[in-house]
Amino acid sequence: KNQVEQSPQSLIILEGKNCTLQCNYTVSPFSNLRWYKQDTGRGPVSLTIMTFSENTKSNGRYTATLDADTKQSSLHITASQLSDSASYICVVSAGGGSYIPTFGRGTSLIVHP
Amino acid sequence: EAGVVQSPRYKIIEKKQPVAFWCNPISGHNTLYWYLQNLGQGPELLIRYENEEAVDDSQLPKDRFSAERLKGVDSTLKIQPAELGDSAVYLCASSQGGGGPYEQYFGPGTRLTVT
Numbered sequence: 214k215n216q217v218e219q220s221p222q223s224l225i226i227l228e229g230k231n232c233t234l235q236c237n238y239t240v241s242p243f244s245n246l247r248w249y250k251q252d253t254g255r256g257p258v259s260l261t262i263m264t265f266s267e268n269t270k271s272n273g274r275y276t277a278t279l280d281a282d283t284k285q286s287s288l289h290i291t292a293s294q295l296s297d298s299a300s301y302i303c304v305v306s307a308g309g310g311s312y313i314p315t316f317g318r319g320t321s322l323i324v325h326p
Numbered sequence: 327e328a329g330v331v332q333s334p335r336y337k338i339i340e341k342k343q344p345v346a347f348w349c350n351p352i353s354g355h356n357t358l359y360w361y362l363q364n365l366g367q368g369p370e371l372l373i374r375y376e377n378e379e380a381v382d383d384s385q386l387p388k389d390r391f392s393a394e395r396l397k398g399v400d401s402t403l404k405i406q407p408a409e410l411g412d413s414a415v416y417l418c419a420s421s422q423g424g425g426g427p428y429e430q431y432f433g434p435g436t437r438l439t440v441t
Contacts, residue, residue, distance in 0.1 A: 217368075247429075254434070254435075254437075255434055255435075256330070256417055256419070256432030256433050256434050257369070257417075259430070259431075262429065302368050302369075304368075313371075313382075314371060316368030316369050317368050318367050319366075319368050321366075
């Protein structure tokens with residue numbers, strides 16, 4: 214069964230600090246991995262997308278990494294801001310002709326001033 | 327360019343009543359998705375449309391849920407009758423195509439409360 218596990222479940226950091234969120238998956242065959250940011254009361258918004266051949270992708274202060282061998286991904290947030298407070302969701306899509314997105318439960322990040 | 331539009335944003339109904347949600351995807355997007363999201367959980371796919379054809383509805387509880395996308399543009403998701411456990415956020419998303427690197431763009435969701 215395809216699964217996406219995220220850790221930690223929640224995280225509280227001070228403004229200006231860095232943090233790293235983790236995503237482990239068992240989706241096969243692998244097509245791509247996305248990180249989404251979901252603000253409270255809003256729909257998820259894509260931050261990064263990586264295919265099998267990519268091992269890092271940046272979007273401003275967000276940097277995602279992918280290790281397809283160990284089936285792990287991380288999202289690193291640099292110099293956090295109050296507006297980074299949100300849920301971060303890892304989504305892995307299967308390939309092989311049938312498109313099946315598997316969503317993680319998300320990591321809830323709270324940035325305190 | 328307008329994003330994915332959903333209405334209503336909030337809906338409160340009594341159990342056993344019917345309810346419908348509407349979604350208008352981004353113009354030109356052939357693929358439309360309906361997701362259910364419980365509090366503290368990631369979205370769960372209910373149904374995916376390629377134009378007007380439902381190509382993946384294995385997670386849709388067909389005894390009470392139905393969906394349609396008659397002209398391959400906007401879509402309606404219906405629940406009849408609603409149960410207490412249906413309280414959740416219903417998200418609609420669209421993409422240019424299904425699968426591959428196509429990004430899904432999500433609407434703001436409809437928060438359903440069943441009392």
